[in-house]
Amino acid sequence: MLNFNRLNHITNADEWKQAYDEEIHKLDELYQEEERLYYKMYGEGIESGRIAEIQRIKHELMTDLAIIQTLSSWKDSLREDPIWHRRLHVFLLRMRQEALESHPELTKIQQRLQANLMDSTFMVDGKEYNLGSVHSNILENPDRAFRRKLFFEAQKIGEENEDLFRSLVIKRNELAVSLGYSDYYHFKCSLKEVDMDSYMGEMNALLERTKTVSTQWEMRIKEKFGWDTLHYYDQYFSTFHFHQIQNDSFHSNRMKEVLGDVVDSLGKSIDEMPISIESLDIPYGGFCLNINPNELKLVVSKRNSYSAFLSGIHELGHAIDGHYASYKYPELYRFYSSIAAEGVAELFQTIITDQTFLMKNFDLYEVDYVQMNEIQQLMDLKMVRINHYFSLVEYELYQRPDRSFQEIANDCYTFVFGYEGEAGHPANMMFYVENPAFFQDYNIALAMRDMIRHKFKIKSPYGNKDVFHELLTKFIEPNQLYSWKQRVEALCGESHTFAYLAERLSEE
Structure with a gap:
């Protein structure tokens, strides 16, 4: 049983630190239990009411004003001790976030919206579909007319849930304003040490600099597929299917073997990593849950494709980050920086176009290597825009929740992609509900990667064993003992910049 309240009554510093450590370990056990339950839900389809109970326990802790005051007081008194000051700083930031996210009124709306989206189905050509199957078809299905049908059926689900989603946005804003922030989006980004207004300016400059190359690629895409314009439901498909790498080597049953070779190349062994690797029928690329450094769950979509291995290597980056990050201070491990984590995963994802790796693991032709390099450039160009589009839509939702959400999405689509047309309705997108204010993290991570x-x-x-050693010691192992910005500067010798990403993406 958690008992953080005992910290309110201890005055001796050494005793207080020992009691804090004991409670932090118990809290971490609760988070681990929650992660295991999420794995069962996402990986096995088994839902548990215990998740709601854990969220209630966390909310009670994170909103306990006496505990917040005690931790804040000790943080001030221990400011000369950088490790303890940082530990308490990170925990207090997480308390602020968790208190808002687990607010009973908010979770009630969120759970209702989640249920609506998960349970929504519709019929197309005599077959039943849900939102997960819409996403996978828009990503993979070559039948453009069919993608269009699914898209517009999903739009109806968004329209039906717009008012409920608006109430979620408004409630999140209200709670953020009560904490002294202008709106919820700025609240979330401040916790991640992201200046959203500065990010928007940098992204506008990057989009302008890469405009020529993007236009060239769009001309190639329209010519290849015979399209006059690129609709919303064409963006993902054209990105991932401009080149089709057809090869029997990309078989899902080889995933662990191939990921093992990646780890071997770094001077480590995957057999020494406490990781389970599974290929399951999921409607997205994959996911990784780092329950603790000795319990890692990596799941990849069960597809015999190049893109499945791309996802697998990306998720391996998350697993390596989760295994080698210091667990000495559990709160610094648990409350990790999503930006730093994505930076590691994006760096590992570059392995999928490394010719040395490809030659060793797959039986390919020279044309395959050329196509893979083109895929990488196209994917980076497109994903930067797609990530920015989704973050811009969400940003605008919290700035103007009174506007039509469909109009916001349409305007942002025109701004980012240059085409007028109906964009995806924000109220049918689960990631806005479950993982808000996240998409800019991917672009910041891509810049970090480059x-x-x-x-x-x-x-x-x-x-590159020496580079991996540097990555481990200066970036992965310290974890949240230092901010992601401090770790980038320690590793790269300069402050975070989009300059190298913009330079590479603008190469014709």
């Missing part, structure tokens, strides 16, 4: 590649003059980390 900073690392520039610094060490590498294409990927594959086989």
